Structure formats: C-alpha cells, structure tokens
Amino acid sequence: MICGNCREQRPMEDQGILSLRGAGDFIELIRDQRFDPKLEGQDYTMNYRSKDELLQLFQILRYGDGTVPTDITMRLQGMKDRNDQPVWIPLPQMEARLKHHNIVDIIVDERFTSHMQPIVNHVEEIVGFEFLLRPSSKEAPFQPLELFDIARETGLHSFLDRAARLSAIETSAMHIPKGIKRFINFLPSSIYNPKYCLTHTFDAIQKHALDPQDFVFEVVETEQIHKMDNILSIFDEYRKNGISVALDDVGAGYSTLEEMIRLRPDYVKIDRSLVDGCSQDMNKQRQIQLIIERAQDFGGQVLAEGIEDRQDFEFCRTHGALLAQGYLFGKPAPTPPDTFMRPTA
CATH class of the missing domain: 3.30.70 (Alpha-Beta Plaits)
Structure with a gap:
C-alpha cells in the first residue's frame, strides 16, 4: 500500500x-x-x-x-x-510542475542512482557507506539540493524521498556485504504516519534479504526539524524494526545540542563546518568536545563529517569521534573503492 x-x-x-x-x-x-x-x-x-x-x-x-x-x-x-x-x-503545485517540467520528469521517471561514500573507524577501516543521490545519466544532470527543493515546491518530495531510499537499499544490496553499515537519508516531512509510510522501506530490506541492523537512517541535511514528536515517532518505528537512526549536521543549522539530547540518536554526525579547520580553531574544538561529551552521555556514536585534513581527523579521533567521513577517505562513487576489504563470512 x-x-x-x-x-x-x-x-x-x-x-x-x-x-x-x-x-x-x-x-x-x-x-x-x-x-x-x-x-x-x-x-x-x-x-x-x-x-x-x-x-x-x-x-x-x-x-x-x-x-x-x-x-x-x-x-x-x-x-x-x-x-x-x-x-x-493543488494549482500552485501544478504550475510549479509545468515551470520545472525538466526536473519533474527526472523525479517522476526516477532518472537517478545512488553513489556511496566511505565511513571509517578510528583505525581507518571502512565500516560503512553513506548513500547519496546522483544523476543516472549525463543527459539528465541535476544538483541534489535543487532536486529536493523543486520536489517540495511541486508536491513530489514524499515520492522522491521514498524513491531515493529504495534506490539506496537496492544499490547497497548489489555492492555491500553483510556487516557493513549503510547510512541512508530521509525527509521527516515526507513521513506522515511512520507505521504506514515506512512499510515499503522495511519491505525492500526484507525483499533483498538484508539485515536491518546494517542500516542507519539519518535526517537529511537540508531538512528542518519542525515537529519533534514526529521525529521521535519515526525514530521509534525504525528502531522497532531493528534499524539505527542518526542526526546529521549537529552543531550547525537546525541540529542544535538540545535537539540532539532530546532525540538521543544512535549516531551523531558533526557538521563539516565545525570539523573543517578544527585542529587550528579553539572555538570549534570546544563545540566539538561538548557535542561528543553530550552524545557519550546517552551512548551515541559520534561521526565527524567533511574530513579533508588529517590534522582535523586526528583532533576529532583523539577526543572521541571514532567514526569519520570525507574526501580524505574517499569521494562518493557508484561502487566501493578497490581498497575496500570485504569481511569474511
């Protein structure tokens, strides 16, 4: 349904x-x-x-x-x-669909795929991937943020969010072995009734014979948290089905420390704006340390995003962010890097 x-x-x-x-x-x-x-x-x-x-x-x-x-x-x-x-x-949405018909056709025809970016642990072993939406052909290019902005304007954001999640699940089934985490974004505003709206997500995981414990669903970085109770109910439904949850961009924009403490996500992703240059910035260091301390209070695992500089990685790792993601370890790509070692059964 x-x-x-x-x-x-x-x-x-x-x-x-x-x-x-x-x-x-x-x-x-x-x-x-x-x-x-x-x-x-x-x-x-x-x-x-x-x-x-x-x-x-x-x-x-x-x-x-x-x-x-x-x-x-x-x-x-x-x-x-x-x-x-x-x-x-509604008329405004229909007018927007006509105005942006090229982008709307990309959304409706699902002309996109999922690329994956490595996530490493404290010894730089790949322990997971984040799945990111990308064009499936050069003939239909788009910027992901633009795609989601137009999807909202045209009333297609729930359709796009669902299709993107399914794309990520299917891509992970083709390339990622059991035991490796799969981080997948979701739009809270697209999930009106978690028990009902997430059924297709759980069905897709079961269809591909995947382990729910390998999945982490995270609040997408462009999404503002307007209804905290809705987020809590979504997190609860994921967890009931054996799936972990993450809060993205903590320390910037909407992901404030207070919201993190109330939501108590399994994974806390520190925003790249804090991470970038943190090894040389005392103010950023204090903010990062505070986030890590508060996450440790409720058992949240901390991931530093946007790592491009090794010194920034060393600071975050030394102070308790034991997971990391960024160009230092790999860019988003349609397949895992050649250096990725599949765990033995």
Missing part, C-alpha cells in the same frame, strides 16, 4: 484533457480566453493542446493581486498513478 503523497506518478502530457475543481469563480474569465470548459458534476473539463496553453490558463487563474488560489485543484487526464487512479493536484 502507498499513500497519495508518495505513490508513483506519470509525467505531464503535452496535450490532453484537464479537469478543474473549485474554479467556479474563474469560469467566465476562462471562457473569455477561448477555452471551452464543460461542467461535469462539480468539476469543469476542457481540452488543452500544449503546455503553453496550460501556462496561459495559469495566468487566468489568479486573484487581482497576482496570487494563485490554493483551493483550486487540477487533474490532467494523463496524470495517473500506476494503479490508474487520477491524481488531483
């Missing part, structure tokens, strides 16, 4: 039939612009011949101050989920 927020979608057709719901106040304006809406039940249906015509329609469906009504929804005949159920979309 998949809810309407993350169900599979199909691309927007260049021409076809559209339906409007809640647009009664604009119908005469629409007719004045040579559209021919017909009332069918409570909805208005009309033909469109190009995406340019849709853009013209969006210009009509505006209040006098130029704002787009949020109570109008639109359905295009070709836009159905893979169960052939119609998809009704």
